[in-house]
Amino acid sequence: MSGAPGYQRFFAELKRRGVFRAAALYGTAAFVAIEASDLVLPRLAVPEWTVTLVVWLAIVGFPVAMVLAWTYERTPAGLKTTDPAQTVELDAIAAQPMRKRWPAGIAALVGIMLLSLGAWWTLTRTGPGASTYDSIAVLPFANLSGDPDNVFFSDGLAEELINALAGVGDLKVAGRTSSFALRDQNLDLRRIGDTLGVETVLEGSVRRSADRVRITAQLIDAETGFHLWSDEYDRDITDIFLVQEELARAIVRAMLPRLGGDSEELHRGGTSDVEAYDLFVTGRQKWYTRSVPLLWEAVDDLEAAVALDPNFALGWSGLADAIDALAYRDARAQALVPRAKMAAQRAVLLDPDLAEGWASWGVLAFEAEQDWTTAELALKRAIELKPSYAWARASLGDMLRQRGRVKEAIEQQRMALELDPLSPQANSTLGLSLAVAGQWEESRARYERSVARGEESGAQPALMLWGVQMGLTSDEIGENAVGFARTMGAGDPEVARVLGPAIAADDPDDALLGAALGSVATLIADSVLTLQQIAALYTRLGDHETALDWLVASSAGTSLSTGIVGVDPSLDPLRNDPRMQALMDEMGLPNGYDPAADTYVAEEER
Template identity: 40%
Template sequence: MSQHRQLAAIMFTDIEGYSALMQHNEQQAITLKNRHRQVLQDQHKHCNGHIVQYYGDGTLSIFQSAVEAVECALAMQQAFRQEPKVPVRIGLHMGDVIFDDEQLFGDGVNIASRIESLGVPGSVLLSDRVQEEIVNHPEFKTYSVGRYHLKNIARRVEVFALDHEGLVKPAPYSLKGKTEEAEGRNRQGLRTFSKLPPKSIAVLPLVNMSNDPEQQYFGDGVAEEIINSLSNLKDLKVAGRTSSFQFSGRNIDLREVGEKLGVSTVLEGSVRKQGNRLRITIQLIKVEDGFHLWSEKYDRSMDDIFAIQDEIANAITEKMKVTLMEKSRNRIKKPTTKNTEAYELYLKGRFYVNRRGASIITGIKYLQQAIKLDPGFALAHTGYADANLMAGLYGLLPPKQVMYKAKESAEQALKLDPSLCEPYCSLGTYYCYEWNKKEAEKNFLKSIELNPRYAQAHLWYGLNYLTWMKGDFARAEEHGRIAIKLEPLSAISYGIYAQILHTAGKFEEALATCKAGLELDASSFLCRLYEGYSYLFLKQYDEAVQIFEQLMKLSNKHNFSHGGLIMAYCKMGNYEKGRLLLEDLKARSLKEYIVCTVIGIAASWVNENLDEAFKYLEKGYREHDPMLLSLKYEHWVPDTLRADPRYQALLDKMDAPEKLPA
């Protein structure tokens, strides 16, 4: 039997869930399989592809050109997304193969197969080698979905997805498939590494060595301040706080930290705080070989905490051989406050705000106290602004009570330190809730200009402005993906990206994104909430009800989950159950703060007469309820409400900028 080698673009396809469908509905399974083959054959003929093998519900084929292979995959997937939809995974790689008349094999085939296994139905995944071949072809739009150790493949492969309208676009770092469990071990059992940026670092939370476990806020806070300080250096890649802190309290493998966060060094250490005395121990370690580049021990008083942080930041920049501009050096050495008591309160405040949920209210109290002790403490003002915005957005406190406070504190922070990016992000969010598009976008863009690596700015700009105010879903998704790249281990980033996808009507992608976020944090409220909404609009009502009922218990009947459950029962046709839940929600609103828009939308699902729904929506308008922003584009607004003239009148009022009362 003759054999020959050749360079080829290799394509694998596979119908997801085909075997299960055969057992459930054999005729439907055969119909989908036939449609899969017909589309495959038509497009391969058009793009000069050669189908080497059919196997069950999948295929293996090759092309002489990577461009033609990608063109074929795109056309196929766009066809499969039309009714009747065929849930197909497609993976492409460019490599050397061994070919004979009956078989195709070699490392190139293995990599293509592994990439297809990572796929999400409706997406097209490409290896980095294919990406290199098509990079100069502007007709193809792609984005990175992360780097993966594929099973039995020595090198770490960066995988890309096509970013075209109509395709499913998986969230970065969310793919699951045939990956190497031993992450990068070669046949001799030695660790192999993809090239990591030499000037890159992750700062882990300092381990609390004090007798009091409540002192953990201090170790977290000191680490966060070092991250903020180092983030001002343009030449240094600093892993995001949320992703770095995923390794808190774990017996970690520093190589795992380096690979997952894409950094070559890790700063770790411990802190012991007894009264006014501190002992901080720090080590800067190379992840590849565990070599200690630098270590130091500080036995000081609390009064020296700012000097210690400056020393650490400057020592790191020296060891990392980062060329500092004078402006960056000044930013590192700039003190935040000289009041150590205010600083401790600030650290406590940030600690509780970062925990989200009801802890935000606790954080607000600590930040208030910090500002009272030192009104000139710029970072305390930025933390206080963010905390109040979150309390209003998540329905923890009435928006009139907190939104203007957020604006005042953000503006005060900029007076104290105009170089901060965070207050501009806060102001961008505030102006969204004043329905002032011009001021909102201006502030968001300024925040991103000052610090393009500030993930929160990309998320809030993407959701609040681009998605809910503008309906520019393509740009919103782009910023969501940037945020996940900056914070690959943050469930919050996945949750907000899922909100963007859901509003865009991409329910399958939103669901996959939520599941990826829940793998990072099983208790993520946002990911669980939008998992429920995604199931709801995929018409998987039993799954949606199960999620919302579970979330009601876990969140102490948070009004967002309460509203989702009402909607789910109504979508199932169980209006009586929905009505009972609505009455309970209204009764709760007499004793606690419930978001007016949630009640209004729930009422519009339950009642044919929409007077009650608009009563609550108008009340939300008067209170500048943040959830009103979602009315124009979100899918939970029923058609009956959209058809009512009062709906458009409400949107028209929101289009005219109106200041929130002080």
Template identity: 40%
Template sequence: MAKQYEFVPYLLNARERQLTRAGQLIHLQPKAFDVLLYLLEHAGNLVGKQEVLDAVWKDRFVTENSLTVCIRQIRIALEDNVDAPQYIETIPVSGYRFIAEVTSLDSDAVTAAKEQEAVSRGQGRSVTSIRLMIVVTLIAALVLALAYFTYDEFATQPAQDELLVQASKSVEEAVEIERWERSIAVLPFVNMSEDPGNEYFSDGLSEEILNLLARIPKLKVIGRTSSFAFKDKNEDLRMIGQTLGVETLLEGSVRKSGDRVRITAQLIDVSNGAQMWSESYDRTMTDIFAVQDDVAAAIIDALQIHVSANPTRGRPTENPEAYALFLKARVAANAFDWRDAEALLSKAIELDPYFAEAYEMLSFVYWIIPGETSVIESQRLMSETAAKAIALDPDLVLAQTYYHQANPDPYMRLRTIEAFERAARERPDDPRILEGFTFLLTEFGYLQEAVTYAERYVELDPLSELANYHWPLTLYAVGRTKDAVAALEFANQSDWDPHFVRRAIEGVNLVENRDETAIAHLESWLKQHDYPDPTWFRELVTGARDPATGQAYLDRRIPEIVAAMAEVDEFDWHNGLTSLYLYFGYLDRYYELVLATEPVDTTWHPAGAHLWRSAIFRRLGSTAHPKYLEFAELMGIIHIWDQRGPPDFCEKVGGEWVCE
């Protein structure tokens, strides 16, 4: 018979699958609920990890990481401390024990007693009515809780424990729940205006519609990078659909003249090239947001997608000129013209000081351009503009992630990953969120989760260079070397700038003894960007390969190479070339150089990229190195493990972290 389990102040109802505290519903993902239920059923007893895996996942194969994620979720929901537990005790290596006092109740009897009490009071309500009132009350409580969080998060600087309650669900379960039923790619609309300068508007409108469609549950919407790869190319629509892995395409045209806009759109079935829907809209600029809503509603209807409510664009600004500047800034940002984007957004904000999305995009711009200005100044500007965006519109999830990335406090990295978890829960198909969260999960050691997000990222944006960098790197981090090397094909053919992700790709090539691939690619890039004498990288790799003299060779040559670079590039190249000590196994020197940069946990620091590399290349012994934990503590990562749960390769033994 179904049971209720009471462990003060919590009550778990197994039949209703609800966990409550003082009558307030606490959200748990299905698998986390099942794990908690199993622990309660065996309260006071040690339950082995494999025992729980067999009971909860049954015949499905999963790793212990899935159980670890669930335990972390339960601890967060119960506000339990891993170091001084009140509810769940971890028995190192063996498993877990539920240590609080548990009272088992007959849920049927409890429910019947409550219903009889209601009847005896003569309230005249049916059992169904009572249950309906309970549901309505719970919904109202959740709405109030959300409103409180929105205010408390940004108006009163919440306590750390309050932030932890917002931690999100398991990535594995999120992806299971959010698998798509239909798929679409939005191709860039053609500018049919007499003025070629209006192309920003057709591109911007296409991206606006794409972002709106991406909010439709069960609909896979290909990211902008991949969809816009076919701009100005007269390709067969069926070939485009097959390349992007979608069943439908949305294409159209825009003709803008003064304040008047004519938009034509059509939905194409990739399988046969047939038109599924088409419509033309003649509107003024003040109606442009309503057009986006109309297109989204028509797509939902044509694809027969069942939604509780159609997504709406809303009106981000009442100023058409400010909106035009916003779209121009987006085009500039997509073209990596960050200073132009900054100027356009600043002008848009001058015209409309309440334009929250303009502040949000400006915050992102400040995140990207610290190399062109003071890092401290960029961090300050990013924090300020994100805070303004949130104050104007608390629902801007990207602004929330930007704020926590830039707000200097001792828990900034913990709050950042929590903000990305919330964002991923609310916008699971946004490539920008997937990219950021994948990087953070890798950097902090949650590698299995990172693989899941990286896979979703590359599915949604299959032609994105960044997605196709993260995918092989996360595969490599979890030991799927064969898959990682196969996935490297796209990255090795790319001519993208060799920033920290690019250098990690070269690292995989070097560690796997694919020297010629790494050398050829970097030499090609150096030639394209007019660097003198691109042969130095071959000499560097050859010299570093000798285990007897390689470290001394790098000690001598790297400073010489960096000194020959333009002054503006010196720091970037020195930071990047330091990773060669890792790739060739000179770990003592690697950590000596990294720690010499004095990493801190309250400001942006280039050492973050080295922490990320250390996790990816842990097969070289980087995370087992004694200096790794010192490095992680300086960067505030150990605090994340204490609160969020252990990374894939570390365990707390006797109160101390041990990594392998």
């Protein structure tokens, strides 16, 4: 009888039969297979369970492989059943020094550990959130139709995909302004992903011919350049909204496999009328320019769209937005505001789950009617329906700021800026809230970034009126005044330059003050200034009575540009005047911003 202990004889038998070697090779190969499947299979848009299947096959296969290694041995003649061991043979193996016995066992242990690690790492990640991406930017689709007029159509398709994907709660969708700002910049995908803060990029092309449309789209990992999904759709133009829905669902399945294809409808409020759709996308692209002449055209386009299809909910929402933007910039459009309110409400009645309709209604509720309760409920409903709806978040921030809830406004507008980082409007609205909060340095940075992105009309008046608090020189204030006057179409923009030294001076002399007041009068005659800007300039120049006269006059009409008078720092010198106090009470606005009364605790501070 051998003197070697039983456990040593067992390990000697495992070594003799090649089980240790098989465990090492199998474990290493299984680890490589598991990791490769976890990396590659999700990018081939196969079902997520395929990765789990590979893992379990590797686990189940391990004992099978060990049994086969124990039972059979490979010989020059092929596989044959392993002969029973002789006692002396096992004793000889057990008697070997450790440097010869241990390497095989250690290799087997490493193989088992690799298999266990690969299986654990993959299986613990194959719940919600595994093999997924949760952020995307939709770039403008290339127009391959040969007709420049079809750019509106291809841009509209990309925009509608952004809107559809924004309704997926687990998905961060870069805003339209930021995604479209990268058009024709020839940036590599990694740079695009870094700039917009997204993991994936969707790009594509549109070829339209008569009543047919061919859409090609591909979803790409911005970091690696892997194509996660691609497809081509050749359909009748009347099916455009169905194609958009199909596209959005395919993208969601590729990015978030756990959602499958059974999520609720992603695209809402569409039309089957091709002409109405063309007018809608054309008007919507003009709305984005915020150019007064193009806004008038946008209103006409969208009116024609809803006339062709009165049940076109997105068309009604677009009409409300176009009138709102126009009335803010052109007093002649104030008479259209009731039409805008009706259009927004019509959109919601046609489709109660249309986020765009709720957002349009909310914006008009606080801008045109100071109906704060309706505005807040409507805008929060829009965000609930589309968490990545940057414009709704920015607008909610505007409303909250006007009510003196500035901390809450800043939180919403930071979220909007995160979703749409290149948007001039997102930078300007956050800049305004920061100015009200007295955070002048960051406010200036946001406004200057907005100007750099081409949004002079919203940023330059702020840099003019609050230039002193922001640390600008009189020349810089004057340059912003001239730039603003030029943007707004003043007859002689240079007339505004004198406002720089007048605003910067603590006590301007009579000559400078007279020149500045004359400049304001000229700008008023040229329809450059909003009522609030007029009041703010007169306040800064020391003519408080005239400033109050303008504010009282503005409250008598339906002006969409007087909303921040309650918290505008420019008007703080008027706050103790009884007329100002009565006016703020009448308008339901706070009479100045009181940080001590703003008790909201921002989410990141909770």
